[in-house]
Amino acid sequence: xxxxxxxxxxxxxxxxxxxxxxxxxxxxxxxxxxxxxxxxxxxxxxxxxxxxxxxxxxxxxxxxxxxxxxxxxxxxxxxxxxxxxxxxxxxxxxxxxxxxxxxxxxxxxxxxxxxxxxxxxxxxxxxxxxxxxxxxxxxxxxxxxxxxxxxxxxxxxxxxxxxxxxxxxxxxxxxxxxxxxxxxxxxxxxxxxxxxxxxxxxxxxxxxxxxxxxxxxxxxxxxxxxxxxxxxxxxxxxxxxxxxxxxxxxx
Numbered sequence: 039x040x041x042x043x044x045x046x047x048x049x050x051x052x053x054x055x056x057x058x059x060x061x062x063x064x065x066x067x068x069x070x071x072x073x074x075x076x077x078x079x080x081x082x083x084x085x086x087x088x089x090x091x092x093x094x095x096x097x098x099x100x101x102x103x104x105x106x107x108x109x110x111x112x113x114x115x116x117x118x119x120x121x122x123x124x125x126x127x128x129x130x131x132x133x134x135x136x137x138x139x140x141x142x143x144x145x146x147x148x149x150x151x152x153x154x155x156x157x158x159x160x161x162x163x164x165x166x167x168x169x170x171x172x173x174x175x176x177x178x179x180x181x182x183x184x185x186x187x188x189x190x191x192x193x194x195x196x197x198x199x200x201x202x203x204x205x206x207x208x209x210x211x212x213x214x215x216x217x218x219x220x221x222x223x224x225x226x227x228x229x230x231x232x233x234x235x236x237x238x239x240x241x242x243x244x245x246x247x248x249x250x251x252x253x254x255x256x257x258x259x260x261x262x263x264x265x266x267x268x269x270x271x272x273x274x275x276x277x278x279x280x281x282x283x284x285x286x287x288x289x
Contacts, residue, residue: 040207040215042233047140047209048274048281051235054142055272055283057091058135062146071125071151075107079118082133094134094141094212101256106132106145108257113241113249113266114145114203115256125151128161130268134212141208143237144284145270156244157265160197164242164267167191171220171238175230175273175280181218182226188240189221198247200266202258205237208272230275235283239270 043051061082068081083093083104093104101115108116108130109123116130123129132145147161170191174183192199205218216228220240245264252259260266274281 040234041209042231043209043235043274044233048235048283050138050140051142051209051272051274051283052281054091054135054137054140055144055285057086057089057137058133058142058144058284061085061133062131062144065131065146065148069123069129069131069148069150071123073123074119075109075116075121075123075129076118078107078131079103079105082131086135090137092136094136098212104133106130108132108266108268110265111260111263113200113243113258113260114268115258117254117257123150126153126157127151128153128157128265128267132268132270139210141210141212142284143208143212143270143272145239145268147267147269159195160242160244160265161267163192163195163197164240165269167220167240167242168238168269168271171240172271172273172280172282175238175275177230177232177275177277179230180225180227181216181230182222183224184238185219185222185227186224188238192240192242198243198245200241200243200247200249202249203239203241205239205270207234207236209235232275232277234275235272237270237272239268241266241268
């Protein structure tokens with residue numbers, strides 16, 4: 039069942055989105071060679087606590103951290119650890135922020151120090167693919183229009199789109215209907231209507247789309263060892279076009 043959100047409820051999610059966007063911007067300066075990924079987790083948790091917010095994913099189905107920190111070939115759900123980031127790494131930080139019971143969800147990929155031109159292009163195209171999908175998130179379009187726009191841009195640049203993980207509705211629960219695929223054909227799927235709120239969060243691989251899951255039961259990584267990146271925004275469908283709830287300044 040899709041839960042249609044009121045203007046007031048969307049505004050409440052925008053409060054959480056502002057906190058989330060702010061911490062992502064802070065991470066641009068915090069993330070650098072020599073920083074351990076567990077230190078990013080602690081930084082985020084402390085930042086949220088100081089602002090009356092809570093890391094919603096901590097404890098979700100047993101997940102033990104405030105963020106997901108996915109490095110290089112890790113697609114998503116990477117565990118923060120004692121791993122020290124190296125010059126040339128890329129890292130995706132994904133988090134869900136709870137403010138007064140309303141949620142915001144966003145992932146950004148970051149360059150660590152000086153990265154290769156190939157890695158830089160992967161991040162650029164992944165980010166662009168997300169925004170191509172957002173452009174299609176208007177009343178009357180279908181979910182397939184979003185999916186096709188994402189897939190087309192990624193594949194035109196020689197990359198592959200991960201199939202196993204998708205966007206989702208969100209509000210007071212982390213995962214609601216509908217599921218939002220990042221691959222498919224235009225003109226298909228659920229028709230978009232005012233008040234829908236969901237994430238668009240493509241995971242794009244430099245190599246093939248296939249993945250494996252680590253022994254921890256959470257972390258997905260590319261089967262061929264290629265780099266993977268992700269950008270995610272949470273949006274609301276309105277009569278004036280999509281509102282990006284988690285965008286308080288360009289990611």
